[in-house]
Structures are given as structure tokens and as C-alpha cells.
Amino acid sequence: MAEIKYSATGRRKTSIAQVVMASGTGKIEVNKKSIDTYFPRETLRMIIRQPIDLVGATGKHDVTAKVTGGGPTGQAGAIRLGISRALTKMDADMRGKLKKEGFLTRDPREVERKKYGLKGARKRFQFSKR
Numbered sequence: 001m002a003e004i005k006y007s008a009t010g011r012r013k014t015s016i017a018q019v020v021m022a023s024g025t026g027k028i029e030v031n032k033k034s035i036d037t038y039f040p041r042e043t044l045r046m047i048i049r050q051p052i053d054l055v056g057a058t059g060k061h062d063v064t065a066k067v068t069g070g071g072p073t074g075q076a077g078a079i080r081l082g083i084s085r086a087l088t089k090m091d092a093d094m095r096g097k098l099k100k101e102g103f104l105t106r107d108p109r110e111v112e113r114k115k116y117g118l119k120g121a122r123k124r125f126q127f128s129k130r
Helices: 040-052 072-090 093-102
Strands: 006-014 015-023 028-030 062-067
Touching: 006 072, 015 072, 040 072, 040 093, 062 072, 072 093
Parallel strands: 028 062
Antiparallel strands: 006 015, 015 062
């Protein structure tokens, strides 16, 4: 019998993650690398594992993620959203737990554009009275 795979997309800042979950041993792979190689910071690895730990599915599913754009924090957030969405596809009963923790909400914050006449989006040049 064919193994059932659940796929979902997650986004954060300018990162887009395509996540595929299947039953397995708990291996997490990001862009064909292990999670420890791709994300050297423990906090980012923890962010990715949060939804899996919350629903008590640690070591039961293999996660394969293809992520593009943005930096490490945005990519980790995108993968977390993708995993959460895949878990809800797998079992609708998990939705309540994940939603309560805010893992199913897409973070809408984006980088504000730079304005002309200013140093950045909001920072101004120093004012001189004389």
C-alpha cells in the first residue's frame, strides 16, 4: 500500500516553505540537508519542532521541507506554519490545539519600504537648528 503524504505551504516575511509530511521516524530535512546542518541555531530548530511537540507526534513523522527566500528566522517560521497546516490535514482534531497556540496564523508583518528623503523606512537624518 502506498504511503500517504501530506503537503502544505507556509510563509513568513519573504520566505516560502513547501512542507511534505509522511509517517516515519521523526527525521526533519530542509533543502535536502538535515535540520542540524541547515539551522545551526538551537532556537530556530526549536521553532520548527514546536507544532510536532505540541500535538505529541515527536518521532512519528518525517518532514521534508523545501524553503526559498528570506533569512533563517523567516524560513524557520515558514516551515513551522507549513508543518502546522500539514498536521491539520493529517488529523482535524489537532486544529484546536495548534490554533490556540497561534501556529496556524500567518504572521502578516513584512518589511516596510524605504521612503525618499529618509535614511530608512522611518529613521530620519539628524535635525540641525543652526
